[in-house]
Amino acid sequence: MQLDLEELFRLHYDEVARYLKRRVDASTADEVAQNAFTEAFHGRATYDPRLGTPRAWIFGIAINLTRKHFRQQRTAEDANAILGAELGEPHDSWPEDLIDRLDARVLRDVIDSALRSLPRLQLEALTLYAWTELTQREIAAALGVPEGTIKSRLSKARRHLRAFLQASLSEQGDG
Numbered sequence: 001m002q003l004d005l006e007e008l009f010r011l012h013y014d015e016v017a018r019y020l021k022r023r024v025d026a027s028t029a030d031e032v033a034q035n036a037f038t039e040a041f042h043g044r045a046t047y048d049p050r051l052g053t054p055r056a057w058i059f060g061i062a063i064n065l066t067r068k069h070f071r072q073q074r075t076a077e078d079a080n081a082i083l084g085a086e087l088g089e090p091h092d093s094w095p096e097d098l099i100d101r102l103d104a105r106v107l108r109d110v111i112d113s114a115l116r117s118l119p120r121l122q123l124e125a126l127t128l129y130a131w132t133e134l135t136q137r138e139i140a141a142a143l144g145v146p147e148g149t150i151k152s153r154l155s156k157a158r159r160h161l162r163a164f165l166q167a168s169l170s171e172q173g174d175g
Helices: 005-021 026-042 054-083 096-101 105-116 120-131 136-143 147-174
Strands: none
Touching (some): 005 026, 005 054, 026 054, 054 136, 105 147, 120 147, 136 147
């Protein structure tokens, strides 16, 4: 199957960039999105349609590049901490639109803490499910895991968030 990368870019660049802007700052998101399509171009011979749709494939590339960005960011922060440098305010707060959509601005800190408390793999699955229109099957293809693994991660994430939020809200009610 011939992969039409121009069509892939036209159809999915904005969606990939929007997803990434919810994970990292806007300029990093644009850079990662561009790099994802560049990597797709250079690796087009490796695309296997049996493993998922082109859309899921490009999201998988973007997610891997985002992971790399976070690893590099942590390494830089660790190096700065060792040197005693002040880092300033890192870009690590959850986006306003997620909180607005939940219509819970007053619960921002609780929701932020709840999301931060999720294991990384559950958080990736949940944000892909909530912020994109990828199906569970496409998320599985993007992350290179079985579909059942995605279902399990989403279930565990929901259960964890529900328990975390209930505990936090009851603490606020007691305080």
